[in-house]
Every structure is written in structure tokens, then in C-alpha cells.
Amino acid sequence: MATDPLHQFRIEQIVPLHLAGHDVSFTNSSLYMVVAAVLVTGLLVAGTASRALVPGRLQSVAELLYEFVSGMVRDNAGAQARPYFPLVFSIFAFVLFGNMIGMIPGTFTFTSHIIVTFTLAALVFVFVTLVALIRHGFHFFSFFFPSGAPIALAPILIPIEIISYLMRPVSLSIRLFANMMAGHTMLKVFAGFTITMIGALGAVGWLAGAVPVAINVALIGFEIMVAFLQAYVFTILTCLYIRDAIELH
Amino acid sequence: MVNPRLMVWLKGLAAAAVLTVALGGTPSFAQTGEETAHATDSVEQEAGVHEEKGLPQLNTKTFASQIFWLAITFGTLYVLVTKVGLPRVGAVLEAREAKISGDLDKATQLKAETDAIVAAYEKAVAEARAGAHKLLNETAATADAAAAKRTADVVAGLAAKQKEAEARIEGQKQTALANVRAVAAEAAAAAVAKLAGVSPDQAGVDGAVDAALKERA
Numbered sequence: 001m002a003t004d005p006l007h008q009f010r011i012e013q014i015v016p017l018h019l020a021g022h023d024v025s026f027t028n029s030s031l032y033m034v035v036a037a038v039l040v041t042g043l044l045v046a047g048t049a050s051r052a053l054v055p056g057r058l059q060s061v062a063e064l065l066y067e068f069v070s071g072m073v074r075d076n077a078g079a080q081a082r083p084y085f086p087l088v089f090s091i092f093a094f095v096l097f098g099n100m101i102g103m104i105p106g107t108f109t110f111t112s113h114i115i116v117t118f119t120l121a122a123l124v125f126v127f128v129t130l131v132a133l134i135r136h137g138f139h140f141f142s143f144f145f146p147s148g149a150p151i152a153l154a155p156i157l158i159p160i161e162i163i164s165y166l167m168r169p170v171s172l173s174i175r176l177f178a179n180m181m182a183g184h185t186m187l188k189v190f191a192g193f194t195i196t197m198i199g200a201l202g203a204v205g206w207l208a209g210a211v212p213v214a215i216n217v218a219l220i221g222f223e224i225m226v227a228f229l230q231a232y233v234f235t236i237l238t239c240l241y242i243r244d245a246i247e248l249h
Numbered sequence: 250m251v252n253p254r255l256m257v258w259l260k261g262l263a264a265a266a267v268l269t270v271a272l273g274g275t276p277s278f279a280q281t282g283e284e285t286a287h288a289t290d291s292v293e294q295e296a297g298v299h300e301e302k303g304l305p306q307l308n309t310k311t312f313a314s315q316i317f318w319l320a321i322t323f324g325t326l327y328v329l330v331t332k333v334g335l336p337r338v339g340a341v342l343e344a345r346e347a348k349i350s351g352d353l354d355k356a357t358q359l360k361a362e363t364d365a366i367v368a369a370y371e372k373a374v375a376e377a378r379a380g381a382h383k384l385l386n387e388t389a390a391t392a393d394a395a396a397a398k399r400t401a402d403v404v405a406g407l408a409a410k411q412k413e414a415e416a417r418i419e420g421q422k423q424t425a426l427a428n429v430r431a432v433a434a435e436a437a438a439a440a441v442a443k444l445a446g447v448s449p450d451q452a453g454v455d456g457a458v459d460a461a462l463k464e465r466a
Contacts, residue, residue: 009304009305010305011305011308011311011314011315019317022313022314022317023310023313024313024314024318025314026314026318027315029311029314029318030314030315030322033318033319033323034318034322036322036326037323037325037326040330041326041329041334044330044333044334044335044338045333045337047338051337051340051341051344052341053345053348055341062338063338063342066342067342086335089330089335090323090327090330090331093330094322110315112306113305113306113311113315115311115312115316116319119315119316119319119320120319123323181306
């Protein structure tokens with residue numbers, strides 16, 4: 001029995017694959033990415049299969065997800081951000097499903113890997129910067145100097161604004177990755193306590209081991225909330241960045 | 250929404266876990282207590298089997314594969330969501346929206362129609378009532394006039410009949426009176442003849458009867 005709380009984050013090869021000298025093997029991480037993408041697509045397609053006027057359960061979920069993200073984009077990114085709704089929806093659904101699938105014991109949580117969250121955050125960063133550049137051209141660079149600030153503060157303000165802009169993908173990716181990883185590590189550590197207590201204390205260990213299990217029951221509920229919340233935070237920040245790109249303050 | 254204290258607590262735990270794990274490879278809180286020896290043993294065993302120490306997230310050998318598959322899966326998901334998934338859900342929502350607003354419009358239209366019909370009905374009722382009143386008044390007037398005429402006719406007829414009857418009575422009275430004079434003259438002549446033994450001349454009798462009748466009348 002593996003009691004290493006980090007064992008769950010290990011990448012296991014399933015199908016070895018090499019492409020142009022890079023190891024791009026299909027791994028457990030890849031598998032759950034595929035599962036998340038299939039589930040999201042499946043929900044949208046199966047949910048609208050009957051196109052019922054009064055929705056059934058699956059259709060309600062699909063509509064709820066659609067309207068939730070739609071509302072998020074409208075309220076936080078503005079009406080002009082409507083063309084970017086599919087991207088925001090994909091991000092939210094992918095991260096949410098990644099987080100939620102990870103809550104099932106024995107699965108792999110690909111959002112607990114910094115490289116995955118950072119790639120997603122970098123995608124958002126590049127996309128938002130491109131949107132801003134295309135919409136505003138060189139005027140985009142005025143974003144780094146808040147209008148109305150005294151010109152004397154420019155040498156201080158501009159570097160700060162540039163750094164804070166460049167830090168966006170870093171904070172975005174680390175927030176998601178750290179939350180997911182910490183939660184899963186914590187669950188595993190408490191579960192490990194039970195195993196080691198039983199191993200070390202015998203009959204007393206069975207009793208004492210119930211305590212971490214009880215804590216884990218509460219933590220699982222908490223982690224499910226975190227799984228949703230972090231997907232929400234990631235998406236809402238994406239929306240706010242899009243609003244910045246559209247409006248430039 | 251979310252309890253902020255809970256979030257602070259979580260972030261503290263997260264930071265602690267990430268830091269300890271990243272620095273030491275094993276969380277320090279896993280090594281406290283009586284199970285230290287076992288925990289350490291198992292960790293070393295695991296590490297020996299997989300010959301990779303530290304955080305799996307920081308193993309750069311896996312980065313290429315993760316980025317590659319993320320690009321493939323997320324890219325596919327984006328295309329499917331954009332081309333298939335969202336248009337389908339959007340169509341369902343729009344159809345419902347259209348249905349609801351269509352039904353509302355129809356209901357408004359039907360209500361307007363109903364209101365018009367009710368108004369027309371009330372107008373018709375009012376007109377009918379006014380017509381009935383008029384007709385009633387006219388009929389009453391006509392009937393009154395007819396009754397008055399008939400009464401007048403009857404009165405006139407009765408008056409004519411009365412006059413006629415009176416005339417007839419007068420005629421008969423005259424006839425009767427004439428008869429009475431003749432009878433009286435005859436009786437007077439007979440009485441004279443019986444008493445005096447002479448038959449009086451007709452002229453003298455008539456004159457006496459007339460005088461007597463005049464006296465009576």
C-alpha cells in the first residue's frame with residue numbers, strides 16, 4: 001500500500017510515444033484529459049439530444065453549465081466579449097471536469113500539475129494580449145500607465161504594471177495547481193495516518209485510525225467545493241483579463 | 250459565498266504542503282508521531298521502485314507529453330464545444346425563449362381579441378336594451394292611442410244609440426198620445442151619447458178633448 005502522499009501525482013506511461021525527439025507518451029494524465037474532454041462534449045451532445053422544451057436531468061445540467069458560463073462572461077467580461085464565450089466555456093468545463101474527476105478515488109488530477117495549469121494560463125495570457133493588440137494596436141501599451149497618474153510616477157508605475165501583467169499567468173496557474181495539489185496531498189496524508197496507525201498500534205490503531213477517516217470525510221466535501229471554486233476563479237479571472245483587453249481600463 | 254476564514258486556512262495549508270513537499274520530498278507532518286519509521290520506510294520503498302525523487306510535478310521529463318496532450322485534448326474540446334456543443338444548447342435555449350415570448354404574444358393578442366369581443370357584446374346589449382325601451386314606449390303609446398280611440402268610438406256609438414232610442418221613444422210617445430186622444434174622443438162621444446142620448450158633433454168632442462189634454466199637460 002502506497003502511503004507516499006505524492007505517489008498520486010506520478011505520471012505513468014500508458015502508450016510510449018516519441019515525436020521529433022520528444023517524449024510525448026500517452027500517460028495517465030493524457031487519459032484523464034481525454035476523459036474530461038469526452039465527458040464535456042458528451043454532456044453537451046447527450047443533454048441536447050431530445051431538445052425538450054421542458055428539460056430532463058441531463059439537459060438541465062447542460063443548460064445550467066451553459067447559462068452559468070454565459071452569465072459569467074456577460075457580467076465580468078462585458079457584452080463585447082460574447083465572441084470569446086466558447087473559449088471561456090471550454091476553459092471552465094475542462095478545468096471543472098479535471099478537478100471533479102480528480103475527486104474520484106484512484107483517478108488522476110491533471111489540474112494538479114503545474115505544467116498543465118501553466119499552459120492553460122499561458123494560453124489565456126497570449127490570447128488576451130493578442131485580443132488587446134488587435135483591438136487597440138499600439139494604444140494597448142497605454143494599459144501600463146494608468147490614466148490620470150502623475151507623469152513623475154511613470155518610472156515606478158510602468159515597471160510595476162508590466163510586472164503585474166506578466167505575473168498574471170504565474171498567479172493564475174499556481175493558484176489552481178497549488179490548491180488542487182495541496183488538497184489531494186492532505187487527503188492522502190490523512191488516509192496514510194490511518195494505514196500507519198493500524199500497522200503500528202494494532203487494535204488500538206483501528207480505533208485511532210477512525211479519526212483521520214472522519215477528518216477525510218469532511219475534507220472530501222471541502223475539496224469538492226475547492227474543485228469547483230478553483231475552476232470558477234480561473235474562469236472569472238480569464239473573464240476579467242478579457243474585459244481589460246477589450247476596455248483597457 | 251465562501252467563508253473567507255476557510256479560504257485563508259486552506260491557502261495556509263496549501264502553501265505549507267507545497268513548500269514542505271517541494272523542499273523535503275516528504276511532508277514534515279507525516280514524520281511526526283509514532284508512525285515515523287513506517288512512513289519513512291514506505292516512502293523510500295516507493296522512491297526506490299520508481300527511481301524518481303521529489304515532486305512529480307517538477308519532473309521536466311513529463312512536460313513535453315503533458316503539453317502535447319493538453320494541446321490535443323483542449324484543442325479538440327474547444328473545436329467540438331464551439332462547433333457542436335454550444336450551438337446545440339444555444340438552439341434549445343433560443344427555441345424555448347422564442348416559444349415563451351411567442352406564447353406571451355399570442356396570449357396578449359387573444360386577450361385583446363377577448364376584450365374587443367366583450368366590448369362589442371356589451372355594446373350590443375346596451376343597444377338592444379335601448380331598442381327594447383324605445384319599442385316598449387312606442388307600443389305603449391300606440392296602445393294608449395288605440396284604446397282612447399276605441400273608447401271614444403264606443404262613447405260616440407252609445408251616444409248615437411241613446412239619441413236614436415230617445416227619438417224612438419219620443420215617436421212612440423207621440424203615437425201613444427195621438428192614440429190616447431182618439432180613444433178619449435171616442436170614449437167622450439160614447440159617454441155623451443149614453444148620458445144625454447144625443448150624439449155630439451165630432452168637432453165639439455175633439456175641441457173638449459184637446460182642452461182637457463192641454464189642462465193635464
